[in-house]
Each structure stands twice: as structure tokens, then as C-alpha cells.
Amino acid sequence: MEVTRGAFERLLAEAKAAAPNEACGLLLGHRGHIEAVVLAQNVHPDPATHFEIDPQALIDAHRAARSGGPEVIGYYHSHPTGGAEPSPADIAGAENDGKVWAIVANGTVRFWRAGDGGFDELPTGVHNR
Template identity: 50%
Template structure:
């Protein structure tokens, strides 16, 4: 099964990125099995947040603790490329771990990737999203 994210969640991420166009907005993709069911926005603590992102370590640790306690798993991360394209950069590839999902937003474009040992593989999104997601 291909990992999926709803149109609603993808749009929430796009709106967050549009609200802060001068910085790389970032957060975590949470879910169960193969489906992203929630996002967790995080502060970008990178030294230069206009050109890079680093998820606040406190948010990342709390999400992993919550997952160990039965909450949703951390499936990957999302971030924006304010002045770029919705494709992983060399910096993204250097930070990625196999199996992680990466959702990248640039302008109005939203793309979902999985990092495999050979590199990033694009997954269906938003065209592969659940159009009938009942969650707000």
C-alpha cells in the first residue's frame, strides 16, 4: 500500500507555509501503518531558517515518546521551500533516513516523497490523497 495523506492535511501544511513565506516552515507527519493521520507543526530552529529547516528537538522527542506510549507514529516530516521547488534538496537527502516520508511545499505545490536507500521516491500527493477525508 502506498503511504497517503489527506487533501485536508496537505492543505493545512500549504496554508502554514503560505503564512510564513520568508522561512522554511516545518513539522512532523504522524500516523498509523501507511497513512498520515495528523501533522504536528514545530518551530524551525535552524541557524538560517530562510534557507534550511531543523525541527525543534523538543517537539521531535515528545512525538517519539507519545508514539511509544501508544500515540501515532512519527512517519516523517514536512517543510517548505519558500524560494525553491517542491523537490528534495541535497541537504534534505543528507538528513533523510530510509523509510521516512518527506512532504515538501513550494508556492502552491505540495509533493510527498519516501526516502529509500537509493534516494527519494515521489508518492501520489495530492492527487493520491483521500478526497473524502471527514476530518477538519
């Protein structure tokens, strides 16, 4: 997985700004390269320990992709307490769709692919593009 430095730094900034709640949003790009991060409202009733991306943000991003914009590579959220690995709630709620999940915690970002049987961590490179 490749990610631009700007997108990577935005993930860290959004997580910090949302604390003590979980930040969440979309990872946009092309062919496995994350080029942009779109913050979405966390509409979960308990945003301190869970996340739910505002459905309208997801609809808007998919519409933009169909019109030639960047594709939805995956999703991100933060863990204000805990580590940057999938929680039991993340594992239970994940679709087996191959999307990338970025999880931000304690100044760290780790990338995971949702698949059959859970998550696999992805090696990641950050570049200045």
C-alpha cells in the same frame, strides 16, 4: 501514500504562514496514512534556506506514539523559493530510514521516501477522512 484533506491543507497553510522562512514539522498517522500535521519550530540558524525540526517536538511525538498515539510517519518542510523536490541540502541531510518527507513549494505538496541513494517520489491520494 494517503493523506487526509485536512492534513494536506494544513501543510499548504503552514508553508504560507512561515514564508519567507521554511516551515517544518511532523507527519503523523498509521500504516502509511498521514492523518495529522504537527508544526515544529524551525531551529536552524538560517531558517530562510534550511530547516531543523525542534528536537523536543520529535521527542514528544515519539513518546505520544509509544503511549498509543499516531506514529511519526515522517517530516515536512517548505521551500519558499524553488520547487517541491529535495534540494541538495535535503539529500545530504537525509537519513536512510524510509521516512516520508513532504515538501511544500509554490502551492504544491509532493511526497518522497528517504532511502538508499536518495529520495523516491510517492504517488499520493488525498481523501476527506
